[in-house]
Amino acid sequence: MTNRYFLTRKLIPGLAAAAAAVTVSLSASAEPVKIRIQWSVAPAHITPLITQAPKGIYKNYGKSYVVEPVRMRGSGPALQGIAAGEIDLGGMSIQALVRGVKRAKLDLKVIAQVMSGGVDGYGSSEFYARDGEITKLEDLKGKIIAVNALGSSIDAAVQAQFGRLGWKVGRDYQVVEVRFSAMLPALQSKRVDLAPLLTPFNLIAKKKGGVKYMFNMRDALGATETLQWIGRADWIQKNRAALVDFMADHIRFRTWLYDPKSREEVLATLSKVTKRPAKNYASWVFTKTDNYREPNALVNVARMQKNVDDLVRLGVLKESIAVKNYIDLSIAQEAAARVNK
Amino acid sequence: MTSRTPPAETPSSGGISIRSVCHEYRPARGRPVLALDNIDLEINDREFVAILGPSGCGKSTLLYLLGGFMPLQQGGISVGGRDITGPGPDRGIVFQNFALFPWKTVRQNILYGLEKQRLPKDERERTTRHFIDMVHLTGFEDSYPSQLSGGMKQRVAIARTLAINPDTLLMDEPFGALDAQTRSLMQEELLAIWNRSPTTVVFVTHDVREAVLLADRVVVMTARPGRVKKIIDTRFEGGMNAEIAKSRPFLDRVDEIWDLVREEAIVAGSAGAG
Amino acid sequence: MARTLGNDTPGTAGHSARRAFETFGPYLTISLLLIAWELASRLELVIAFLLPPLSVVIVRIATDFASGQLPMDIAITLYRTLVAFALAAIVGVSIGILISRNATVRWFFDPLISIGLPMPKIALLPVFMLWFGLFDLSKILMVAFSASFQIIIATWAATQSIEKELIWSAQSLGASRREILREVILPAAMPQILTGLQIALPICLIVVLITEMIMGGQGLGDSMLRSARYVDSPGVFAGIVEIGIVGFCVIRAMEVIRRRLLVWHQETREETTV
C-alpha cells in the first residue's frame, strides 16, 4: 500500500496546503499610499534605487507613502498595468504617452521627468557599425539595423536619421529587435550592421575596437524627453498630497545621486540593485557622460511637444497630441519649492 | 447478502435463464458484426455448464453479457429469477488474463472484493487467509502479481473470486494459460471446491476434455454468429473421479463433442480464410 | 472504454438529446466564453483597451485576412513550427531509440537530458541568434532544440516498456536487428512515442511564437509583438484568438494522424483529447 499511503497521507495534504497558499491574497493596503512604479532597465530608470536609498533621504517614506518598484518590460504591459490599476506610475516614453492617450483612451498625466537624451553637455545613445565595412551612412543601404524595441525612441531615431536620406524602413533597410545587451555581440558576429550601444557597451566597444561610431540620438532627433513618470489623472488627483511628499523626497534623492560626496555609496547601491560590479558604472553613471536628469524632475514641455511633432512627421506616431494638456508640473514644482526654500 | 464465512453452504440462487439473446458489435468504422444470434439457454441452480466453441464464436461475449458488463441489446437474461442490470458480486467472474490489480499484492487483491462487501475487518482477514491457503499461495501474500508465475496469478484470480462467495461463478477459459500439470491440478481443485459448496458455474473453454471432465452439461456453439449447436449431458454415474476420466464412456463423450467442435472450427476457418 | 459503463442504450428517450449534446457540446463552452467576452466589453465591465469587444477583434482578424497579412503570418509560423517539429521528431526519436539500445549512448545522454529537460532553454536564444542569425534558421533550431528533449524521453520510455517476449518472438522468427527495430520496436512503442510527439508539437508552436515575439521576423508572434509595441489591443487580442485557432487545428491534425497510425490500437475506437 505504499503508493496509496503516500498519496493519501502525505502528498494530498501537502498539495492542499500549497493550493491554499495561493488563494491567500495579498493583505490590504496599510495607512500610507502605496505608489507602484513600473521600470524596465536600471540605471536608465532610477526607480529600483529608491527603496535602497539611505535613511533620511525619503523622509516621509512609510508615513504618507511607500514605493513599490515593479519591473515590467515594455510599455504595452505597463499601460495595461496602469489601465487595470495594478501600477500607479509608468516610467514610459512619449510614444507610450501618445499611444496610451490615443489608442488605449486612458486619461494620463505626466508628473515628472526621469531621463532626457541628447541634452547639451550630456550623453546620448550612440549608434555603431562594424569598422572597415561601413564608413558612411549611405553604406547601410539594404542592411539590417538593430533596435531595442519597435516603436521605441531608438527606432524613431533610426527612422529620423535614414529619413534624411529619403530611405524608408522595409524598402531601404530592415529593422530587427535585439535586446540592448546583445547589441554588441550581434554587431561583432555580423548578424546586424548597425546597432545602438548604450553605456557601458559603447565604452567596451571603443576599448576593444572593431566598431565605428556613426551617429547619436542627438544627431537624429535633437534633445528628447526620453522617459517620464506617467499615471492616471484621477489617481494622481486623489493622491496628490502623498505624491508631493514623495516628489520632495525624490528631489533630495536626485541631489544625493549626483553629489560627489555620496559617490561611493551611490555606486554601491546601484551595484547591489543591478548585481553588477560598481566599476562598470564608476566612469559614467550619473555624470555628464550619462543621460540628463533634471534635478527637480521637471519635464521640459516645449522639448516634449517638439519630440511629438517630430515623431508624427516621421510617421513613427500616427496621432499627435498637445502635450501641455497631459502634463501636470505642479506636483514637482510644489515639491521643489518645499525642498529648496 | 448471505454469510461469507467459508466454506458455508450457499442457499439456492435459482438458475440462469438466457432468452433470445442477440449481440452485435458496432465498430466506429466498418460493418457491424453479429456475435451472438438468438441464444436460448436455461441453466439450473448449482449446475456446472461448460460452453465450447471455436474461437470468435461469441462464448466470451455471452459470458460478459451474463456478467452484466455490456448492455443487453436484444433478448433477456435473468439470474435467480431477476433480470440483470449490471455487474454485481452475486456473479463472480474469473477472466482469461487474470485481471489482477498489478498494484496490489496477492493479499490486497483478495481483500479488495471483501472490502467491497463491507465485511468486518477480522472476517476479511480470516477469509483472505483461508483462500490463500486453499490455492496454496501461503508465503506469497505480499508478492505483487508481476512477481508471480502464470499459474500462481490464475490461482490468485480464482481465490479472489471465490472469496466473495458468489452465487454464480463465470469463468472465461480460466486455465487457458496454465501448463498441463497445473491445469490438471486446478481442475481437480475447482471440482473439489465445487463439490464442497456447489454454485452455478458457467465455464467457457475450448478444451473439450476439460469441459466433459468438469461440467454437468456442455453447450457447443456454432462458428460466428454464435448459436447453440447442441447441448450434451456429461453427467456420469457416481460423479467425476480419476477413474471415470479414463473410462471408455468418458472418452467416447469427448470424441463425440470433439467432432461437433471440429465441424464448426472448419466453418470458422474457411470463413476466416474467405 | 469507460463509456460502456453508462447506460448507453440506443433508442431511449435521452438518446437524441445525447446525440445533440455530442454534436454541439464541444462548441458550447467556447461559445459561452465568447459571448461573455463580448458582453463584458460591451457592458463596459472592463475598459476596451484591456479587453476590446470580440466583434472588434473579429473585424480586425477579417481585415488582416483580407489584406493577405494574416495568411502570410500563419504560413510563416506554421512553416517554422513544422520544420522544427520534423527536425525534433527525427533527432528525438533517433536518440531515444539509440539510448534504449546502446549503453554508451545512454551513459552519455542520460545526465544531459536530465539537466536539459528543465532548463529554461529560451535563455540560450542569444547564442542561437549569434550562431545562426536572426532569421528562420536560428528560430527553427531553437525550437527543435527545445522540443527534442520531450521526444527523447517519450521514445526512451516507450521502447523500455515493450515486452521482452515480443522482441524474442521476432528474433526466433529470424528477424534481423534492423527488422526488429522497424517491425517490432517502432510499432509497439508508437502509441507512447506519438504521445510524446503530441506533447512536443504544441511546444514547437509555443516556442516559435515566443522566438517571434522576442526576435520579430514575421509570423503570428511578430505581429502580436508589433501590436503590443504600438498599443494596439485589438491586434493583441486578434493574435490570441488566431493562435488559439491555429493551435486547435494543429492539435486536431495531430490527432487524426495518431488515429491513422494506430488503427490497430484499442484507443482508436475513442476520441482523443488535446
Added chain:
Amino acid sequence: MRLVHTLWRFTPLLLLAVVWEAVSRLGLVSEFALPPFSDVVTAFSRLADEGLWEHTAQSLYRGATGFACAVIVGVLAGVLMAWYRPVHILVNPLLRCLYPMPKSALIPLTIMWIGLGDNSKITLIFIGCLLPVVLSAFNAARGVDQVLIWSARSMGAREREVLWEVVVPAAMPEILSGIRISLALAFILLVSGELIIANNGIGYLIDILGEGGDYAGMFAGVVTISTIGFFADQGYVALTRRILAWRE
C-alpha cells in the same frame, strides 16, 4: 565504489562543461553570448552572496505552488474527462485552444484579472503545467484495461470506487510520466514568467543580469535553475520508482 559510479554517471556533464569552456575560450562564439564556463562559476559564487538564493527560493515557491495545483487539477480533470463523456465534451475544446498558446501571450488577461503579484505568475505556471498532466491522465485513464474495471465491478465496487481504486492506480504509470513533463515545464515557466513582469525571482535575476550585459551572471542563473531542476527530476524519478514498485 558508489562514489566512482556516481562520478562516472556525471562525466558527460563534465565533458559538456569542458566543451563549453573550449568553445568560448577559442572564440567560436562571442563571449557575450556564451561566456566561458569558468566565468560562470565565478559569477555564481559572487551571486550566491548577493541574493541568488532568495531569488531562487521565491521562484521555487511560485513554481511549486503552480505545479502542485496543476497536478491536482490535471489528474482530476484528465480522469474525469476519460470517465464522464460530458466533461470531455465541454472541457476538451478549451484545452485544445489553450494548449498551444504561449502562456506569456495571456499576460494581458492575467494583468486584468489576477494583477501583477505572485498569483499571476503562479497562474501562468499552473496553466502551462496543467495541460501535459491532463493529456497523460486522460490518455492513461482511457487506456485502462476494461477487464480490470469489470473485475472490480463484479466484486461490488461502485462507480466512484472503480474510478479511484482501479482507474487511477492503473493509469498511474502514465500519469506519473506526464507529471514529470510538467515538473520540467514548471522550471522553464517560472523563469519565463518572471522575465516580463517581476520584482524578484530567478527569472528576474537572469533578465536584469542579461540586460546589464552580465552574461556570465545570467548563465549562472540559468545553470542554477537547471541544476535544481535536474535534482528535482532525479528525485522525482526515484519517487516514481517507489510508487510503482509493484511493476517489477
